Amino acid sequence: MIKIKEKKFDEIVDSIEGFKKILVIGCGGCASVCLGGGQKEVERLCVNLNQFFQSEAPSRSARGYTIERQCNIAFIEETRSFINLFDAVLSMACGAGSQYLAEIYPDTPIFPAVNTVAIGIDREIGVYEEKCRACGDCVVGYTGGVCPVTRCAKGIFNGPCGGTNNGSCEIDKNIPCAWVDIFNRLKVQDRLGNIMKIRPTMEWQNQTQRTVVQNR
């Protein structure tokens, strides 16, 4: 799922400077699962903001509301009746959710309260690891289930590069070389032929906004 992390409090406060009534909108989807922007986090941010406002600017206030998903109009709609009561909105959803809010409410200033970090997996509760960059042209079928775009610092398709050092990446000895992992995994599976052929560079589809239309 998408993994997000709350922005630093100072950055959040800076972004909403000058706005009196703030609505913090949480997301019950991925943001909630990765403990970044669900109802609990919304309530906590509201408490912190109101405490800050009390000491700095008593006329300002923050209220929280969590919808099931900010990437679906059906769920955003329930905020329509009260969104106009607020001067600005802090979105605790991923970049997609906050942009969709901004699209639905063009007159309301929307500010992200979180950074969208990755598409990743749950190592344990609260520990998440990036696994996919959503490049749009998955190659893990040829690379033993290890993504060179995400795992390799250079994102190279025909590795390893000259910087590989006893299984580590040249940028940090604690980071394993993705291409060594790819080689080892394919060797165990007797599929080394998969990386013998030179793969052409990717036609980077993320240069333009992508749209997915599934066959139903």
Add this chain to the structure above:
Amino acid sequence: MESKAEICVEQINAIVNEKKQEIAMALKVCAHCTLCADSCFLYRSREQIPEYMPSHKFITSLGVIYKKKGKVTREELLLMKETLWKRCVLCTRCHCPLGINIPNLLAIGRRILRSQGIYHLYSEPEKMNGLYREESILEEIK
């Protein structure tokens, strides 16, 4: 931590009244045809346990809140939390031939629970209940 405050019936009814027609119509027209169940991947992958049927999920949660006119206990809402969060991922893929928007109704149910400070906490370890599923796959392979 979940709120232990008293249930606010007025707050619940304010949400119910906002969607009253939709809820009443859904409860009235549901023919219990079970066709929604066929389009629910959770129902299909959970050995077709009736509790996973989309219609069952909304009748036993929002349906109960509506019929009791919001006069529900925290314990009842906590039971509904299991239904609304653990038995539904709001993928919005369930289909009703009579046009009932089931995911929308389940979302209203979640909204009511959220208004009372009751919601699923992902920071708590999950009790894995998928064991029977694993066994069934193993049996299938055999």
